[in-house]
Amino acid sequence: MSFFADLIELLLPERCAGCGTAPVLLCEECAAPLQAPASPARTAPGGLPPPWTVAPYEGPLRTILSAYKEHGRTALAVPLGEALATAIHAALTPTRSPPSKTIPRLPVAVVWVPSARGAVRRRGHDPLRGVVAVAVRRLRAESLPVTAVPALRQRGRVADQAGLTATQRTANLDGALEVTPSTHLTGHRIVLVDDVMTTGASLAEAARALRAAGAEPSATATIATTPLRRERR
Structure with missing residues (x-):
């Protein structure tokens, strides 16, 4: 977006980040997908546990995430973080366990x-870190022993994932992440999270980096997942 478009966006009264019409952060219709219950996503690559997710990455949600990540609508961290908390809670809760055993006993590290x-500098904030902070606060309020752990870092530059095929995304991210030296995950149950799963390449690379450091993710969660495209006949 241009400087003048950004300036106009700043000066205009706040409008719904999804539809751009209602004079609120999110109108009820655009917020509804983020308030849905979580469900397991499609099978993830590399043996990763299938992520629990709240919404399909389509329609207004694409605009909402873009507004948050790229256009300074940082207040959206709250509804997005609430949605991620829903997905994390579902990933941690055994669906067939009796109520007394639904709260995990081990402390949980959300990675x-x-x-x-470069993206953080350009945006002026770290979008996923902000969303995770909101999610962790929500889960702690529900008495879940959850901590946000910045365990991973980029080893070098990677190309923008937008527009890449599944194979290209995997190759682009191969070896791109590593665990930070000061990270201690022993005795924790690890939940690996991302905002959106498209092909799963980012989550798979993050899981690889964790395993290389002797840490095994036991669950994954995302806010949204890109719907599978139906092949044309």
């Missing part, structure tokens, strides 16, 4: 896929 340093 997120890190943004590139």
Whole structure:
């Protein structure tokens, strides 16, 4: 977006980040997908546990995430973080366990896929870190022993994932992440999170980096997942 478009956006009264019409952060219709219950996403690559997710990455949600990540609508971290908390809680809760055993006894480390340093500088904030902070606060309020752990970092530059095929995304991210030296995950249950799963390449690379450091993710969660495209006949 241009400087003048950004300036106009700043000066105009706040409008719904999804539809751009209602004079609120999110109108009820655009907020509804983020308030849905979580469900397991399609099978993830590399043996990763299938992520629990709240919404399909389509329609207004694409605009909402873009507004948050690229256009300074940082207040959206709250509804997005609430949605991620729903997905994390579902990933941690055994669906067939009796109520007394639904709260995990081990402390939980929420580890997120890190943004590139250049993207953080350009955006002026770290979008996923902000969303995770909201999610962790919500889960702690529900008495879940959850901590946000910045365990991963980028080893070098990677290309923008937008427009890449599944094979290209995997190759682009191969070896791109590593665990930070000061990270201690022993005795924790690890939940690996991302905002959106498209092909799963980012989550798979994050899981690889964790395993290389002797840490095994036991669950994954995302806000949204890109719907599978039906092949044309």
